[in-house]
Amino acid sequence: MKGLALRLARRRWRRLSFLASCLAVGIAFVAAGDALMASVGRAVASRARDILGGDLELSSARPFTPAAEAALSELSGRGARLTAVTAFSSMLTAARPDAVPRLAAVRAVEPAYPLRGAVETEPPGAFGALFKSDACIVDEAAAAQHGLKPGDRVRLGDLTLSVAGLVTRDTGRTMRAFQLAPRVFIARGLVERTGLARFGARIHHERLAALPPARDPEKEAKAAAAALEARLADPYVSVTAYPDAEPTTRQALGRLTGYFTLTALVTLLLGAGGMASGMSAFLDEELETAALLGALGLKASETAAVYRSLCGMVGLLAGALGTLGGWLLAAAALRLLKDLLGLELPVGAPFDPWSALQALAVALGCALAVSEAKVRALAAVPPLEVLREKAERLPPTPRGTLALLAGAAVAVYLFAAHKTGSPETARWFAAAIVGTAAALAAGCAAALRLMAAAAARPGLPLAARLGLNSLARRPARSVAFLFTLAAGFGVLGALDLVRRSLAAEIAAGRGAGMPDLFLVDVQRGQLDGVRALARRWGSGEPSFAPLVRARLQSVNGAPLVRREETDLDQEERGRQRFLLREFNLTYADALNPSETLAAGSFWGPGEAEGLASLEESFARRTGLGLGDTLVFDVQGRPVPARVASLRRVDWLAMRPNFFVVVPTAVLAAAPQFHIGSLAVRDPVREASFRRALAEGFPNVSVIDAGAILDQVSALLRVLLAALKGLAWFCVAVGLLVLAGTLAVGQRERRADAALLRALGAPTRLLVASDLWAFGAAGAATFVLGAGAAYGLGAALALRLDVAFSPDAPGLAALLGAALVLPAAVGLPAASRAYAASPLETLRREE
Amino acid sequence: MSAPPLLELRGVAKDYPAPGGSLRVLHEASLTVAPGESMAVTGPSGSGKSTLLGLMAGLERPSAGTLLWRGRDMTALSEDELAAWRRVSVGFIFQNHRLVGALSALENVMLPLEICGVPGPQARERALGALAALGLAERAEHRPHQLSGGEQQRVAIARAYVHAPALILADEPTGALDGDTAAAVLSSFLALNAEKGAALVLVTHNPEVAARLGRTVRLARGRLA
Structure with a gap:
């Protein structure tokens, strides 16, 4: 055999x-x-x-407790090397009269930093200078923003520092496009003297550890992290082993x-x-x-x-x-x-x-x-x-x-x-594929029925009848042919619609009147002053919202317990990370203009009951819903809240928005600071605003949202180009299949053509009949492909949390290829049938 | 002066390319077909019978010689001119019916009329009449694969006669059918031909079939005996 x-x-x-x-x-x-x-x-x-700068990292928004310090000492006793890092954001200003303050990510380090990897500088050895005088080293982005070179001077809080060098390579640099603010390194001993580590400031405390050499360092680091986490059992301390670093x-x-x-x-x-x-x-x-x-x-x-x-x-x-x-x-x-x-x-x-x-x-x-x-x-x-x-x-x-x-x-x-x-993604994907395939198959069958009905209409030219019948009367082959093409173009169209929707969202984010600056760390007593400055230099009314840090203690009475991530699927891992991370809560008694109510009811002014309103996609990702009872830990005090409503948030409105909102009366007295947003859109006014803010409120950080959007859109452009490439790949497969289907039908086509010629049909009749067949196939592909593109595009946009704004002319232009493609591929393939000797063809068929 | 024959072959030869040169499958054949005459072409397999039929239908070009239709030289005509002549003047019946699978029996029979430009309703009426003449009125809407072998061949015969051609060329029209069916189909076919008065050239292996026609020409190794 x-x-x-x-x-x-x-x-x-x-x-x-x-x-x-x-x-x-x-x-x-x-x-x-x-x-x-x-x-x-x-x-x-x-x-x-190298990214982590060590094998283990302990980090906390609060100073480490004596218990944590004891655990670290024990780790050191077992041969681990340790170093401390203090990280915070602040405005950095070049020491020049016209200088504009800009946000910088400050890392205050000890001489042992980093325990893994290296900080490379220009001139070489500048890192060591940090510990000899009041100096700093800045990365290339900071140098470019402020026009700095070694030897220049900068102001950071109350301190004036000399720039000892530029960082050419440091730890944690993977994807430059994802970096939010330029980095500045200073000696840890200088933090107090900057005056920025005052009460309420957002200081991040870190300890890095390098473990003694081990046969399987990855496993060792994970085991050490798990042991530390279990021993500390402190929700405010997060422990990261290097294999789990860089979750983003x-x-x-x-x-x-x-x-x-x-x-x-x-x-x-x-x-x-x-x-x-x-x-x-x-x-x-x-x-x-x-x-x-x-x-x-x-x-x-x-x-x-x-x-x-x-x-x-x-x-x-x-x-x-x-x-x-x-x-x-x-x-x-x-x-x-x-x-x-x-x-x-x-x-x-x-x-x-x-x-x-x-x-x-x-x-x-x-x-x-x-x-x-x-x-x-x-x-x-x-x-x-x-x-x-x-x-x-x-x-x-x-x-x-x-x-x-x-x-x-x-x-x-x-x-x-x-x-x-991810079982959820797989379910969604399988359902989308099955649904689309079923709809397309039904659509193809309906299209063929239509063609058969059209072919039976009296008065139709012979070529049209022959062409339409050649498709309609061979349904098995025609369905396969139409289905594959429509699916290919449907996928291409769907990806293109989502790509255009994404682009539209980004464009909306860059529209006139949208806020372009974010303000962080505005203390309660500074609110009026900062608001006055924002009104003076900005256009339109600035928005401010209080921010209260909290952790979620329990859901419906069940305390949250960290589970080993290897035991969880992707959705569960995401849910756990969401629920265990530090929450930024706000309080309000009315929805802001970028929020709409999606479910439940929002409370009115004066509400004192423990209620909460959750952002819709946050609720979906965490599996929380109306009626669930949450207990937050706010600075050690339990704050219960029942989920009373779900909100839809237009994040691209660039207003301060939060996943969780509670009534004013519930959190107004909690330790807090405010964040705000404003539109300036004028470089000169923006510079004046930054200078005035740095002078009056040096602790307030300014984040340039416009620059971030530009970075994001640059990155998205690359990704979207890649997506488009992928989609065309799908169509290329569809074309391959089309060519194959035509080749498969070639024998039958040649036999039909030979017979028609034996009966005296001129070549133009054969061409016209094929043109009708390919034209009808193209039209059916266009309609079915457009339907599939809309359906799949809407589903994909929903899945990716993108507002679906279909661009009909764009889709029609793209799918225009579907109209002509069957004829463009089919006619040249059929030309051999027209040219073949009828007698020879018919003899072969004997 | 007498009228010219319907079809005349003068010294017609046909070569096919073959390894090392060309192969002559038909040698200087000369014969005439008179209007209304019936003629059998017999000979062993590979003797050139089908090639001769293809040449008569203008489906093949002669390598040498001349083909005349009512005295007019056909060898210089273009493919489309030959097709135009064929659609009006010739009916073809193949051994394996050669119906278009995607069309019904009626639509298959309508084809030659529609190719000639006969309006749809008229073509339909004539095709239905042709089918009825062969006892297939009930099978008009059936597709070829829903018909028996004998029925398929009768549809092919109806298609060959429906546009009333002057010449019918049949290449072993009953060769693929079993004995009884073949006999029945042949009887219907010859009766129809007698009624229509078309000239008939029929290729066959069967001496009994040949005996039922007006005259017989024999081909052996590409030569007319």
């Missing part, structure tokens, strides 16, 4: 290679995604120690991986769909050969084995091609990431045999699964029926098709869950 399968494969290698290439594209994309993300993950992990980078990486994986999965599905439709037509055409094999004495099971072997060969070829393609694609993408994002990554994805085996297994499984029902039908058809020409095509296999679809839905769910580590 093996020999026969090989001989058949050799005879049909072009067709089989093409079928394999459809699936290989999807496999390549999945393999590239795996290799790329694994490489980026390895790079982040290998640099995590990891979270961003995780999202990127998730998106990439899901896109790859869509590509894989399209490729598998294309291969399935091609395989189905191929097996239809094998009916005669299979019957002949049966007539020659091959048992049905043996015939099935021959064709299963052929399908298996297609799968293995697809796996091999996909693995190779994926490896090359990953290498190219790594280089692109390095160049575009400036990420320091090991360029070149190592070949991973395990991933290659996985790819082969997926491809083999796909190829066998999509063809199994047809193979069984092929083997089951009585040979005589075929040889007497009583059976010209394989019978439909509704049960097999249903089983395949159900299996595919389960496989999509399991694959997505495995790849994203």
Whole structure:
């Protein structure tokens, strides 16, 4: 049997290679995604120690308790090296009369800092100068903002410092675009003298530890962190082991991986769909050969084995091609990431045999699964029926098709869950895929019914009737053809709609009248003065809101307990992080203009009961809802609050907004400071405002929201360009499938063309009939693709928390390609049929 | 002066490319087909019968010689001119019916009329009449795969005659059918031909079939005997 399968494969290698290439594209994309993300993950992990500056970090917004200090001393007794860091934000001003104060992230360090990695400076050795005189070193961003060079002087709070050097490389520099404020290093001994460490200031206390050498340093660091956390049991102290450092980078990486994986999965599905439709037509055409094999004495099971072997060969070829393609694609993408994002990554994805085996297994499984029902039908058809020409095509296999679809839905769910580590994302993804596929299949069937009805209308030209009937009367093939194209364009359209919605959101954030400066650390007694300055230099009324720090103690009476993250899935990890982190609460008795009520009712002025209003997406992520009872720890005092409402917040309105709001009477007396926002939009007025603020209220920090938005939009531009590239990749697969479907129908098309010519039809009739067929296919693809794009786009936007603002003309322009593509690909392919000798073609068909 | 024959072949030859040169499959064939005449072309497999039929239908170009239709030289016509001639003057019946799978029996029979530009309702009426003449009125809306082999071939015969061509070319029209069916189909076919008065050239292996036609020409190794 093996020999026969090989001989058949050799005879049909072009067709089989093409079928394999459809699936290989999807496999390549999945393999590239795996290799790329694994490489980026390895790079982040290998640099995590340098990022943290040690193996362990203890951090707290409060000074460490004696218990924490004792635990650290014990760690030191076991051979660990320790160093302390004090971090805070403050305004930094060059010591020049016209200088404008700007926000800086200050790290006050000891000579031992960092315990891992190094701070490199220009001139070299400037770091040591911090501990010899009143000096600082600043990073390149600070130097550029303030026009600083070594030897210049700057003011930080009450101190004037000389700039000993510029930091060229320091710890924690992974993605420069994510840095909020420029960094300034000073000696820890200078903190008191700056006068910035007063009551209410946001000081962050850190201790870094370098553990003694161990065989498995990663495991050792995690174990030490877990032991410290358990011993301290202090909600105000967070302990981080270096493998868990940089959660933001990891979270961003995780999202990127998730998106990439899901896109790859869509590509894989399209490729598998294309291969399935091609395989189905191929097996239809094998009916005669299979019957002949049966007539020659091959048992049905043996015939099935021959064709299963052929399908298996297609799968293995697809796996091999996909693995190779994926490896090359990953290498190219790594280089692109390095160049575009400036990420320091090991360029070149190592070949991973395990991933290659996985790819082969997926491809083999796909190829066998999509063809199994047809193979069984092929083997089951009585040979005589075929040889007497009583059976010209394989019978439909509704049960097999249903089983395949159900299996595919389960496989999509399991694959997505495995790849994203998130059952919720997988559920959402599988539901979106199944829903879209069902809607598209129904749409394709409806389109074909419409075409059949149109073809039956009296008075329709012959070419139109022939063209429309050629689609409508071969529904199995036409549905596959339309479905794949509409799905490809639907995905492309959806990604483009979301991309445009994201761009629209960013543009809205940069609109006139939007606040562009944020004020932080405004003390209660300073509020009136700061508000007066903001009114004087800004345009429009500034917004201010109180901020009270708190931790969540319990939910519905159950105390919050930290669980080992390795035991949790992605959603649970996210929920735990959200619930255990420090909360910024505010109090108010009315919604502000950027808030709308989504559920429940908001209290009125004078409310004294412990109530809370949660931001809608925060409630969704944490699993909290109306009626839940929360208890916050505010400076050691329990504050109970029942969730009375959910709010929708327009974050891009750039007003001070919070996840949790409670009534004024509940928190008005708690320790607090205010944050504010204002629009200035004029560099000269902004400079005057900053100078006046630094003079009157030196502790108040100013964050330039406009600059942050610019940074975010620059980063998004790169990511969105990448998304668009991915989407076109999906369409390329769709085109490949289209070309394949046309090639599969070529034999029938040639026979029809030969017959029509034998009956005296001119070439223009053949061309016109094909134009009608391709035009109708294009129109159906356009309509179905647009519908799929809207549906998927809305679902994706909802999932990504993006306001969905569909751009109909943009979508129409994009999908315009769908209108002409079938004709553009189909007519050149059909031209061979027009040119072929009718007699020769008909003879071949005998 | 007598009227020219319907179709005349003068020294027509056909070569096909072959490894190492070309292969002549038909050698200087000369014959005439008179209006209303019926003729059988017989010969063993590979003797050039189908090639001769293809040349008569203008589906093949002769490598040498001339083909005349009512005295007019056809060899210089373009493909589209040949197609235009064929659509009016020739009806073709293939061994394996060659119906368009996507169309119903009625639509298949309407095809030659529609290609000739006959308006839809009229074409429909004539096609229904052609089907009824062959006992297929009830099967008009069936697709080819829903018909038996004999029915498929009768649809093909109806299609060949529906536009009343002067010449019918049939390439073993019953060769793919079983004995009884073949006999029944042939009887209907010949009766219809007699009624329509078209010239008929029929390729067959079967001497009994050949005997039912007006005359027989025999081909052997590409030469007319």
